[in-house]
Amino acid sequence: MYALSVSTLLPSRAPAEVGAREDTPSAPRDAADDDRTIDARIVGAIREGSRRAEEELYRRHAPSLLRLATRLLRSTEDARDVVQDTWVTALSDLGSLRDAGAARAWLHTVCVRLVHRRFRRRKLLALFGLDRTEEDAKLEQLASPELGPDERAELRAVDRALDALPAEEKIAWVLRHVEGLALEEIAGAAGCSLATVKRRIAAADATVTRLREGGR
Amino acid sequence: MSERPLGDKLTKDLDPRAIDEVWDRIEARRGRARLAPRLALLAGALALVLLFVLRGRAPHEAVAIRLATGELLPPSLEAAPSHDIVLDEGSRLSLSAGTKLLPIVNTGRALALTMGPGKATFDVTPNGPRTWTVEAGLATVTVLGTRFVVVREEHRVRVEVERGHVRVAGLRVPNGSVDLVAGQWVTIEDAAAAPVRASAPPPTGPVPSSSPALPTSPVAPSVVPSVSAPRAALSPEPEWHPLAKKGDYGAAYDALGKDGIARETKRATVASELLQVADVARLSGHPAQAVAPLERLLAEHAGDPSAPQAAFTLGKIQLDALGNARGAAAAFERAIALGLPGALREDAFFRRVEAYAKAGDTTSAHAARASYDAAFPEGRYRAKVAALAP
Numbered sequence: 001m002y003a004l005s006v007s008t009l010l011p012s013r014a015p016a017e018v019g020a021r022e023d024t025p026s027a028p029r030d031a032a033d034d035d036r037t038i039d040a041r042i043v044g045a046i047r048e049g050s051r052r053a054e055e056e057l058y059r060r061h062a063p064s065l066l067r068l069a070t071r072l073l074r075s076t077e078d079a080r081d082v083v084q085d086t087w088v089t090a091l092s093d094l095g096s097l098r099d100a101g102a103a104r105a106w107l108h109t110v111c112v113r114l115v116h117r118r119f120r121r122r123k124l125l126a127l128f129g130l131d132r133t134e135e136d137a138k139l140e141q142l143a144s145p146e147l148g149p150d151e152r153a154e155l156r157a158v159d160r161a162l163d164a165l166p167a168e169e170k171i172a173w174v175l176r177h178v179e180g181l182a183l184e185e186i187a188g189a190a191g192c193s194l195a196t197v198k199r200r201i202a203a204a205d206a207t208v209t210r211l212r213e214g215g216r
Numbered sequence: 217m218s219e220r221p222l223g224d225k226l227t228k229d230l231d232p233r234a235i236d237e238v239w240d241r242i243e244a245r246r247g248r249a250r251l252a253p254r255l256a257l258l259a260g261a262l263a264l265v266l267l268f269v270l271r272g273r274a275p276h277e278a279v280a281i282r283l284a285t286g287e288l289l290p291p292s293l294e295a296a297p298s299h300d301i302v303l304d305e306g307s308r309l310s311l312s313a314g315t316k317l318l319p320i321v322n323t324g325r326a327l328a329l330t331m332g333p334g335k336a337t338f339d340v341t342p343n344g345p346r347t348w349t350v351e352a353g354l355a356t357v358t359v360l361g362t363r364f365v366v367v368r369e370e371h372r373v374r375v376e377v378e379r380g381h382v383r384v385a386g387l388r389v390p391n392g393s394v395d396l397v398a399g400q401w402v403t404i405e406d407a408a409a410a411p412v413r414a415s416a417p418p419p420t421g422p423v424p425s426s427s428p429a430l431p432t433s434p435v436a437p438s439v440v441p442s443v444s445a446p447r448a449a450l451s452p453e454p455e456w457h458p459l460a461k462k463g464d465y466g467a468a469y470d471a472l473g474k475d476g477i478a479r480e481t482k483r484a485t486v487a488s489e490l491l492q493v494a495d496v497a498r499l500s501g502h503p504a505q506a507v508a509p510l511e512r513l514l515a516e517h518a519g520d521p522s523a524p525q526a527a528f529t530l531g532k533i534q535l536d537a538l539g540n541a542r543g544a545a546a547a548f549e550r551a552i553a554l555g556l557p558g559a560l561r562e563d564a565f566f567r568r569v570e571a572y573a574k575a576g577d578t579t580s581a582h583a584a585r586a587s588y589d590a591a592f593p594e595g596r597y598r599a600k601v602a603a604l605a606p
Contacts, residue, residue, distance in 0.1 A: 038558065048306065049342070052525055055239065059559035062235050063596055071223070080238050087242045142226040145599065151225060158222070180221030 036101030043100035046091070058087060061104055065111050071142065072115045072174050074135045074159075082118055086111045105188060112171060112189040119167035139178070161208040172197055173204035229599045232563055236532060243499060246463055279324035281305060281346065293317040293329075306341040320351075331368055339363040342380065354404045355386040364396075376401035378486070397457070398489075456480075460496050469500035477505040487513050487520035494529070503537035506530075514550060527551035528564050535567065541575035562588075566597040573604040581605040 042060070045053035065086060069079035090110050097106050125131040139162075140155040147155075162170055168190070175186045187197045282288055284302040293301055295311040302308050311317065315334025321327065328349040340348055340359050348359040352366050355373040362380025366373065375384050377396040385393035388404050396402060456476070459468035472480060480493045490513040497506035510530040514523060531547030534540040548568035556564050565588040572581035585605035588595060595601070 048339075052522060055525070056557045056559045058239055058242070059235065059563065062238065063230050066230060066234060066238070067228070071226070076234070080234060080241075084238050084241050084245065087238075088245055091242075091246065139222065139226065144225055144227050147225055155222075155225070176221075178222040178226070180223060 035104065039103040040100040043094065043097065043103050046094060054091060057103065061107050062087075064104075065107060068108065068179065069111055069115055070137045071139070071178050072112070072171060073118060074138045074162075075133050076137050078118055078133060079137070082111060082114045085114050089114070105185070109189045109191065112175070113191065116167060116171060116190075119170075123167070157212055158208065161211040164211060165204050165207055169200045169204040169207070172200035173208070176201050227599065228596050230596055232566060232597065232600075233536070235563070236536075240499070243463065244465075279345075280322045281327055289319050289322060291318065293319070300339075305344050307344070308339040310337040310339075312336070317350075321349075331366060333368050333370065335365065335367045337363070337365045340380075354388055354406055355384050355402075358383040358385065372403055372405045374401060374403045379488070454480075456496065457492075460492055465496050465499040466501070468496045469502065472496065477502070478508065481509040481512055484509065484512075487517040487522050487526075490517070491522055491526060494526070498529070498533065503533045506533055507538075518554065524551050524554035524556040525560065527554055528556060528560055528567075531564070531567055531571065535571050535574070541571045542577075545571035545575055545577070545580065562592050562595055562597065565591055566595075566601060569601050569604050578605070 039057070039060070042053050042057045046057060062083060065083050066079055069082045069086075070076060073079050073082065086107060090107055093110075097103065122131050122133055138156075138159040140152055140159055143152050143155055162173070165173065171190060172186055175181045175189060176183070181189070183194055183197055183201075186201075187194045190197060280288075282304045284304050286304065293309065293311065294316055295313050300308040300310045309317065312335040315336050316332040317336060318330045318332075319327065320330055323346075325346055326349070327346045328351065331350055331352045336350075338348070338350065338359065340362050342362070350357040350359070350366055352368045352373045352375075355366075355375060357364070357366060357375055359380075359382050362382055363378040364380070364382050365376045365378070367376075373386075375382065375396065377398055377400055379398050381395065381397050383393055383395050384402055384404070386404055388406060389402070394402055454471075456468040456471040459465075459471055469476070477493060477497045481490065484490045484493055490509040494506040494509040494513070497503065497509070507530065510526050510533075513520070513526045514530070517523060527547050528551040531544045531551060534547055535544035545568060548564050548571055551564045552561070552568065565584070569581055569584040569588055572578075572584050582605050585601050588601050589598070592598070
């Protein structure tokens with residue numbers, strides 16, 4: 001038995017309150033503005049043909065994309081593949097990015113779309129008994145070194161609950177509760193409506209809570 | 217109750233090698249993709265569509281080139297204070313003071329400019345719909361997508377190509393016209409100019425100072441055809457160039473042949489060439505051979521904007537491929553001192569700690585760790601840095 005409840009790890013709001021929270025960007029506006037300006041400059045240089053700028057944009061955003069993909073897919077190798085695909089797609093579709101300063105959000109959207117595709121592929125392979133994905137980056141394995149044993153146990157429980165979620169709900173739940181994204185940001189990244197996001201998160205919250213309370 | 221997301225309880229540590237590895241995979245894949253026949257088919261189909269669309273447009277004046285601001289081109293383009301002239305399709309013109317360009321044809325298919333005395337740098341967006349022509353007295357330069365410089369003086373015209381491909385034509389151009397590729401230049405002189413030495417260099421030899429009044433650019437290329445040396449021919453574009461540009465580094469390396477990297481490192485005259493040679497060596501699986509061009513770039517072109525990234529790449533090669541931790545530390549020091557772009561700075565600060573630690577230089581490793589902690593208090597490699605220099 002674990003000493004902590006899942007609520008120690010999760011944000012305090014109840015599933016029904018998901019949509020009521022007032023979302024605020026986590027970064028200060030000035031810093032966000034600076035980031036947008038820098039992104040716009042780099043994207044401009046890429047459009048002028050600079051290969052070096054491509055690498056600069058990659059180095060700016062690859063860490064957060066790799067972290068996001070790893071947390072969603074729970075496999076370091078799959079995450080690297082998805083980040084690779086994200087960049088190949090992004091660099092060839094850069095012309096469709098209308099607001100160059102919004103490169104970060106756009107890249108995350110591409111990444112989430114490819115994560116979703118990867119989940120579908122896994123599901124298909126699993127149907128034929130061919131899924132060989134090594135989940136070597138579950139939440140518990142990604143735990144910060146200073147985390148205590150109880151908190152690690154709770155992460156393990158969340159990992160088990162996430163196993164039971166369909167891909168769409170898992171993605172929405174991780175973006176919300178692990179990444180701490182605002183609902184609008186999740187809707188943008190997942191390419192669906194705000195109402196759909198709320199419904200997916202509520203359903204995922206209910207499953208996670210049920211599985212925890214059921215001791216599974 | 218905490219409002220913190222679960223992510224705050226997870227490690228933010230990332231293996232920087234994963235970032236490098238994925239980037240190498242992306243570069244390799246994009247290189248292959250460029251060669252994919254499917255893309256060639258797609259490009260052909262798009263070209264047909266474009267042709268169809270352009271043919272359907274009339275009159276052509278309706279799509280004449282404009283300034284990036286949307287304004288029509290003025291009758292005379294002149295140097296803009298402290299900034300380039302940017303056109304609506306992305307091309308840029310940089311004119312020295314007093315230089316004038318007169319647009320004489322400006323349609324959807326052609327832009328012809330007459331250039332007066334002075335110096336102008338043209339950075340033409342590749343694959344545009346228009347044929348660009350620059351009329352500079354003794355020479356007419358026809359352009360596709362490229363970056364090149366034209367210097368027009370009273371009795372001479374010099375054309376230097378930094379990127380891409382141009383054709384220079386004129387009555388006094390040997391054989392009527394010459395094609396120039398990146399790194400090559402040509403000087404055309406009229407009869408009133410000082411005679412040019414007849415002993416023109418061989419295609420890959422050193423470049424004589426045939427026009428002292430003109431800038432003797434370090435972009436010294438291969439050949440100076442001139443009225444007095446019409447026999448001189450321009451060296452053809454080396455076979456490995458287009459392969460490297462396509463990202464087919466393995467084929468480019470093979471095309472260079474034995475000692476090719478060393479030969480091209482010696483021959484290269486501009487930073488971009490040295491970087492390209494290093495990329496061919498590095499990305500074709502011969503990282504040790506990339507050291508020489510990168511070191512030469514740092515020694516001779518430290519002011520070039522690509523120098524900081526070259527130093528960073530050199531450090532990675534020394535540390536990851538060659539196991540030369542001391543050399544790597546020096547390269548990362550250099551990269552930081554030269555002013556890496558923001559996205560690479562943290563990586564360089566971290567790799568410097570790693571290099572010193574692997575070299576067994578604990579004092580320097582601790583100093584480098586202190587620099588990292590000061591520069592990136594919330595850095596993503598903090599835990600790794602602490603482990604390397606405890």
